[in-house]
Each structure stands twice: as C-alpha cells, then as structure tokens.
Amino acid sequence: MTSGSGVRSAGLAWVLVCLSVGLPGTASAFGDATEIEIVGIDLGGRSTGIQSVTGRLAWEVRKRTSVEPVLEPGRSRFEDPSLFQSPILYWRGDEEFPPLSEAAIDAIRKYVHRGGFIFIDDASAGGEGFDRSVRRELRRAFPARPLAEIGQDHTIYRSFYLLERPVGRVEGPPLLEGVTYGDRIAIVYSRHDVGGALQRDSLGAWTQAVVPGGSIQRERAIRLAVNLVLYALCTDYKDDQVHAPFIMRRRGSIH
C-alpha cells in the first residue's frame, strides 16, 4: 500500500483500527530525539494555550499519518539555542506584542535559512493587534521576501488532504499567506485560528466553538493543520510528476 492507498479488506481494516487506538502513544525505538517535535514559540506574554495546541496537533498527525510526532512537545524562545532542536515551530498569538529583539530576528532568519518551517497562527479572530505585529516582525526579518498569498494550487493544500480553502476556528480569509524561501514556503501565516479548532480540555472536549460552526469546519481545520505539518516534512513532494495524475483525477471527482 501506500503513500497511501486505502485498499484493504473490511476485516483487516477493523483490526488496524483497533491497533491504531493503542499505537499513538508508542515511542520510536530511537527515542524522542529522533521524532518530530512541533515546538511552540514562547514570546513571554500571555499564554494562548500553545502547548495544548501543539500536543493536540501532534496527536492528530500521529493518528492520521505515518508521521510520529512527540506527543508532549516543548516550547522555546527565539533567542534560545534549543530552538534548533526541531525544524518546525508553531507561533500562536491573539494580541499585539512589542518588537522582537535583534537576536530573535537573527534567529528567525537563521532558522529559516537552515531549513526550518514556522507556522504562525493568528488566534484573534479578525483582530488587528497580532496581525500588525507579525507583519512588522516579518518585514524586519525578511525585508526582501514579503508575505504573499499562497495560491489555491499550492502543494500545501494537497500535502496530505485535498483542501479547497483554509479554515480554522474561524472561517477567515480564503487563502493562507506565506514567506517563500528558495523553492519552498518557509513561513505560513494563517488568520483562521487553526489551533483554536484543535484545542480540547483534559477530558477531551473541544474548548472553543468554531465559527460559523459545524463539525465539518472543525475537521477541515484539523486537516489544514495536518497538511501544514506534512508540508513542513515533505515540501513539494506532492508536486512530483508521479503524483500529478492521481491528484488531478481526485480533484476532478470532488468538484
């Protein structure tokens, strides 16, 4: 089977379902150091539940894909050398923040230059403070690479699931934005509060309602988050010629 084919007998599928329930907690034999860790960024301000988001995202990715992220990911600061323990960062906020230090800006540049991926998630549901601050800091870090909309034909929308538009806890704008570095998108900026749609309490209940609402929207938000992690790991893998005919056929079938 696959990179994905789902061709299996019903009986076998059921066995695999049972197995999968018990598998997500299984650690890699190589230890956590070799696994994917979706590190949350700590700016030192008010907590926005970053770790609950990265934990839930790790769980969803592990449950749905062959990727095995660390289920209890850590946090880091831009100025901290531990930032480079993992090439994927989750940066979430909902309010304006003061300008980052020069060391932090330099760290962002190096992080991206060396191959890192940053997912910035605006949790303000349309507020302007966090958005204004993020744009300001990205202009400082990458003055020659402005944020730009990520077109609907980009690999991000088909790195695992086939998505027609980004949605999070809120419906948000029709496209993501990003900073392109070389031949990949190194920074993705979402104004859809994707993390908000993933957050659960300790009993497993969703902590935030999705707007305008519905389980389908929440599922689509989760799928977008999974796609972003897979894109960070596979970049343009799905643009390879061998994938194109299959994906085009399926795109055709769901329209």
Added chain:
Amino acid sequence: MEEWHWQLGIWGGTTTAIVLGCLLVILWLLELRSFRGESSRTRRFVLGALGGIGIAAVFAVVLQLTLVRESFEEIAGGTAVLIDDSRSMTLKGPDGVRSDAVRALVRRWQEDDRVDPLVYQFGSDTKGAVWNELADSYDPTDDRTDIRSGIDAVLERSTDQEIGSVVVITDGADPGFRASTLPLDRTAPAIHAVVIGGDDPLDDEAVVSLRADTTAYVGVPAMIRAEVKANGSLRGAELGVQLWHDDRVIEERTVVLDAQGRGLVAFEVTPKRPGRSLYRVVIPLDEADEVPQNNQRAALLRVGRDRIRVLLVAGRPSWDVRFLRDFIKRDGSVDLISFFILRAPSDLTAAGTNELALIPFPTDELFREHLGSFDVIVFQNFDFEPYDMQEYLPRIRDYVKRGGSFLMVGGDHSFSLGGYAATPIEEVLPVRLPAGGGVVPGAYHPKPNPALVRHPIIALGPSPALTRRTWKTLPKLHGANGLAAVKEGASVLLEHPRARLPSGAPLPILVVGSAGRGRVAAMTTDESWRWRFASDETTVGADEYELFWDRLVRWLTRDPLLEPSRISTDRDRYGVGGSIVVSGLLRDPRYRPIAGERVSLRVLPVGEEDANGETPAAVAEVLAQTDREGQVRASIDGPSAPGAFVVEASFAEEVLAREVFLVEESGDELADLEVSTSELGAAAEKTGGRLFLGIDDVPALAELASNTRRTSGLITRQPLLSPWFLFLTLAILALTWVFRRRWGRR
C-alpha cells in the same frame, strides 16, 4: 600513321564558342524579325540568307578554327611492374603466403634479362623500387590497398618514359576499385593484372565495418552497428556474431547474410558507468578462417553522465527524509523519484480516498518494470513487510549484483527493525543483521575510521587531521541501529564512539562495500539532517552535510573521480606506433597516496588470449615515478598494430587503475578482402592487356611488353584565317548592307 582533328583557338575554348554561338543566333533572329514588314518573299529570303551566312562567317573567323594533323610511329615500349605493398599481401592462402608468391614470380621474371622494367610499389601511396633487389626487399606493410592511385601514378610517368605495358601484381583486395574511373585514352599502355590468390579466394569471416556513437551517456541506450561478411568456403546463409563489453560477452546474434555473403547487425548498449567504455563486435573464430585478424572490431564510447537516477523510498516523513530529498532534488545532475509512506495501515485519516492526496505505492512498477533504470536505490527507514514487498526483495538483490547501487539509511524501520535480517536484502548489505533487532540510544559524534580517513565520502577536510576535527565539531547524532557484524571486504567509514559489535569492534555508523558488480552502503542513523540544521552553538555543517551526501551518491554510482586510483591517456584513439601519454593519481585501496614510488605502466591488448588461453604479454611497458601526492605521468610508445588496448598502472604486483584506448590504422586493409577480379579484368580488356588468376599461367615479362606510339610530326592549318576567306566574309557583309539600303531598310 596519321590522325586529324580540329582545335579551337578562341580564348575559353568550347564554352566561349557555345556562348558566342548562342549570341550570334539571337542576333540573326532579331535581324529576321526586322524583315517582317517586307512584302516580297524573295527579298526576305535573300536578306535572311545573306545575314545568316555573314554571321556564320564571322563566327568561324572568331573561333580561330585550327586543323591539326598528327603523325605517330610505333616503337617498343618500356614495361612497368606495379606491386601491391599492402598488409593483405602477407595473408596466407591455400597456396601459401601471397608475398611469397610475388617473390617467386619476380625471381622467375628476373631469370629473363630481355626486359628491365620500371618497378613501383603501391599502398597508401606509390613509390619506386629497384628491380634487381625486389625479390629480397619486398615486405608489404602498408595499411591500404589503392589500385587506382597506383595505376594513375604509373600512367602519369608513362608520358615521359614511353611505357608500353603495366603489370599490376595484387591480391585485388580493393573493394572500391572501378576500371571505368581510370583515365585510359588511345595512348594508354596495356594493363596486365596478376591477381595473387585470385584463383582461390580466402576462406574468411570478417567484421567489415563498425559504426558507433563516440559519445554516450550512462543509462541511455546507444547503438553499435556492424557490417559482417563471409567469403570462400565459409560463405553461408547465417553468421554468428557476439558483442563483448570489456572482457565478457554481453549479447550474441545470428546475422542473415545476403547473396554476396554480407549482413548487417545492430546492438543496443546501455553504458552503466561514466568514462571510456570498450565494446567489440566479434565473430567467433572458425578453424577454416584463413584471416583471423579481421574477426573483431572495437568501438570506444566516451560515456558521460546524463543524470543520475535515484529512487528514494522512505518509510515515513521525517527530517532526515526531508533534508535528504531537498538536497538531492536541488542537484541538477540527479533525477529523483521519491516515495514516502504518508499513511501506515494503522492510521485513521477520517477521510475517503477522494479527499486524500495519496497515491498507491506502485511497487510493481518500481521494483519490476523500472528497477533496472535506477542508478541508486535508497531505502530510508523503510520496512517492506506492510507493503507485500517480499517478492521484490530478490529482484533488488539481483539488481545490485548486476551493477546497481543500494543504500539503506537507518531508523526504527530499517535493518533488523525493518525485518531485513535473513532476507535477500541482507545478502547484498555490507553488514550482517542481528535476528532480534536492536537500537543503540544516546547522542554521539560519529568517528571516522582512522584507517580510511582519506576515503572521499568522509574526507570532509583537506587533511586527515582536519577531517577528524570536522567530524568532532559537527552536531551530535541520536541513536543508531544495532548490527551483528561487518561483512568481509566491506569498509567501515564511520564508527560509534562507544557502542560495540558482538565481536568487540566499534559499531559502524557508515559501511560501504560491494555486492556482485554493484555498490552498497549502510548508514545506521537517520539523523544526518542535524549536520544541516543546528544552532550557532555547534558548528553548522550545511556544507559538510551536502559534501557528505553528494560524495556518497557519487561513490555509489562509481564516479571515476572518487575511485582510489585513476589513470587516463591523453587521447582515446591513436595511430599505429603513436606516442601515448599516461597520467593519473595512484592511491592504495585506503586512499593513501602511493608517493615517490616506481610504478609500472603496461599496455596490453584487450580480450586477446594466446594459444594457451593465457593473457597476452604486454606490448609496451615503462616504469614511472609518482610524486608526493601519488600523481604519475609518463610517455609510452604505442602498439605497432591496430586494435583495442588497455594501459594498466600497477604497484607491488597489484593493478591499481586501468584505461582503455584504441589504436587505429589509416584504412580497413584487412576488413574486406573481396577480390576485384572483374574490375581488374575490365581494365585489362580496355587496354589490350591480360588477366591472370594466380602466378602459374603468367608468361615471361618480355611477353607482356607492348609497343607504344610516339608522335613523329605535327602540322597545323587555320584555313578560315586566310585572306580569301576574310575577303569573302567582308564581301557577304557588304552585299547584305547594299541590299538593305536598296530595298529601303536601314
């Protein structure tokens, strides 16, 4: 004896005469046109006739026609003997060696002193020889038979030396000779032809010609086309032909021959390695073949890299996979096909197939249909069992043994953890796997093996000391796959600083080796990406990461620049006896320079064995001194015979490097030995000469002598330049003018 003929005295000869004639005809037609208004038919006729006669008279005067009368006298002409000096005259037929037959004939003729002929020998050019010494000095060595040029040279001399007959002694092995092209006029001497062996053609099978692209690319098919021929008793309906690559047969064909015993065969070859690649088309030797020398011909292809084709199969997305794929994909010389397992059977996607951007893993297509098209296959933390790949593992093993390359990169789905112990894959890996899996946890700096620190894959510094220092400063790796042992002949390049094999030897992190004709590598970590992505606190090894992977891929695909030793010749083709400059870098198998040593450079024929089936002796050998870096350069006198050769550099009885080259002759002297008997017969018939097949019926040379004609007198007349003709012309022109005036025309 007299002969009359006309000559034109006008400048430009016939061409000028034709042009002028056309202009005058046009002028006459214009004059006729001017009479159209004349009502009297008599006047029109008179004016037209006088005009035509006048123009014709002027034309005759201008042409300066000259009548030449030549008288000849018959005298006894000299005799020229023209002897074939090509190598084909050394061949042995049923009646003995052809050159011996020539010597015998010459001695027989020399017994009769009535004739003292002029003697010429012809091959690629024609040169004079001394008649009295000819029987002893005749030693044909030329690489070309050109009967036409030989006869031409004698005919040119015959105008000065009054040669009455030319006796051509040849085996007639000149397929291009045509009697009709000879410049034979009435004064040409008689041409007699003695065809040595013409009475009994050679029994011969031959590769007549070979055509191949001189430039080819790894993995891209190239064509080698040959024309073959069978003569004499060996002529049949079919002929078996082999294609050899280096020293082994890679294909055999049966060629259907036409009525002339000729046939064409085309072989498609796909070079596997860059560099020079030697192919030979060979007709297996028949005992009856009287010319074994022409049973093979060689083609030397300069093989370059088009693009390396890499198949990367990853068991799951990871940073190691991501960074390796990005690096390989950026390399324009690599054509990367990658497959990542994005969803394991146990994963719950919560979506239908149509909502997923996933494709089936095309195992059959990759590992059955297109397996042979890949230069390197990389299994990166990939376990085969969930994908029903058991049936493909023997194919991958065979692919490697046939010359493919295979790399296994570690992780929790690799080596024993991937279930590869006791599988066909383990057969080709350079390591033995423990039955029960095993992981060595913890962070570490891999150490370069001190004995192989110069190996290009791990030589990250310009010196061993800097290489060791570089490896110490790179970011640490985490975890390694456990192994049971390292196979004999494999090279451990990187070692774990603490972990040990059951034997007590350090646990390898990177092992390289060979399996059959292929190359293999085992890397027991999936953490090399950390060299590429690290904080400033440790040395960021972006350059080292790329250097390491670039060299590992190139080593797997046998990039000549990464071999311990390499030599090359200054050219890949030489003439017979040419000087060959050999240069290169010589290192031992551990990549240590062979510095300041005398090494042997030997030239050997390729693929030829002596009567005992042993490798032939070197045709040339020199001893050369290497410098401190192991560089060597020397000049060798090239082989004196054409063919395919290899130059070997050896030290301490061990061959370190080889390079092939061709020595080519100027023509295809022995390739096509078909006798041009009919053409020689036609030349003889045209000049009143005779054709002899073999020497038995050839008469004494005096009987072949002929008279020749010598010009004894020459008388010229120009009747049209006489005063009477000029007066008549002027009178016609004047009469024409008078009639025109009288009849009212201007």
